Amino acid sequence: MRRRLRRGMDVVEGRLRGCSLEAADPFVAEVVAHLIEAGGKRLRPLLTLLGAEFGPAERRAEVWDGVVTAAVVAELVHVASLHHDDVMDEAQTRHGVSSVNARWGNGVATFSGDWLLSKAAQLAAELGPAMVQLQARTSRRLVEGQMLELVGPSERQRRLDHYLAVISGKSAALIASSLCAGALQAGATPSETDSLAEYGEHLGVAFQIGDDLLDITAPSERLGKERGRDLAVGVESLPVLLALEDDRPQGAELRELLAAGPDATPEARSRTLALLCASPAVDQARVMRDDRLRRARRALTVLPDRPARHALASLCGFVASRTR
Incomplete structure (x- = not known):
């Protein structure tokens, strides 16, 4: 293989x-x-x-x-x-x-x-x-x-529900369809194709949560783009959404900084990134990512026991390891 x-x-x-x-x-x-x-x-x-x-x-x-x-x-x-x-x-x-x-x-x-x-x-x-x-x-x-x-x-929509709807379309859709396209061309059964689609949807959500975490925690050289790009353009990533609910004094400061939106100064964005990295929101986002990875692995259990199934399971470990 x-x-x-x-x-x-x-x-x-x-x-x-x-x-x-x-x-x-x-x-x-x-x-x-x-x-x-x-x-x-x-x-x-x-x-x-x-x-x-x-x-x-x-x-x-x-x-x-x-x-x-x-x-x-x-x-x-x-x-x-x-x-x-x-x-x-x-x-x-x-x-x-x-x-x-x-x-x-x-x-x-x-x-x-x-x-x-x-x-x-x-x-x-x-x-x-x-x-x-x-x-x-x-x-x-x-x-x-x-x-x-x-x-x-x-x-009437919760911000978290909106976030999940966005990444389902922007990230999970293509990952799921990539798997389905290969299965479709190769003649896999409909049930196998459906299982791959379910796996791909959960993996795609987990992958995007990982990207959200990297945008906050990884250096720009590793990202290949500017760190904190989401903050700079006013995109509410998952750690940001979770940090907005932090009731500690640091959470209040973070909410004030985030309220400035994309027009914030570089110094304010730097302080925002520091607060986000120290916030419980980072670990909370990892928990949500890991839950999606568990659901992805569960979708694989109905597939034939082939090397490709083990490779897809290993890919879940890769997604988790990107932002430990």
Whole structure:
């Protein structure tokens, strides 16, 4: 399985880098290749390949090309979402390089993200109607999650419920669909595909909570982007939401600092980060992350006992270890 995964990821990488060459204009090619060339975890295509491991072994050679194409689709959609997210967040860096919006402007970043989505749709169409429907549902959930984050919670909605709805769309949707795409292309059973989707939803929520924690606790060099970026643009991440409920004197100071919003001075943001790191909210967020990871592991128990199932279980440990 490891050899198949390595070989598959090598092919995926080559195809990703080749996608930009299909752009009709050299400038477009340069822009859409920018974040692809910068690299990244490539988690979504890896999950696609792992999802395919639950298809019949005798069909692996037959479905190989479709599985790899599905993995490319998953990463193209993810990179497109980064183009759009960085516009919304006014981010300056991504994966250790200048963000597309910082280098070429918001308009170029938005339309280059659209180009990547259109390329993903083209590849999905080559795989058949089921893959088109899956990719379309995923893109819709990504957009809905981004819109929910933009408009904020309704008057009757708890902030925590709104947060979970946002990350379900922005993070969990693509992780779950990446697994489903591989299973779908490889001929896994509907029950296996459903279990992978459930696992992916919980893993995706846990992964985003981990990102929220990293934004507060990790140095910028490790993140590949500015530390405290969520605070800088006024995004209420999970630790922030939990810290707002802290009734200690430090909690009162934190609420006052957070009330300043994205217009706060760098000094105020630095103090806010220090208070957040010392707040019980960090441990509370870890507890919520670990609960999601337990639910993800439980979803795996109905899958066949294969190396891919153990790899997915190990991935839960990786997500937990990122922000111990």
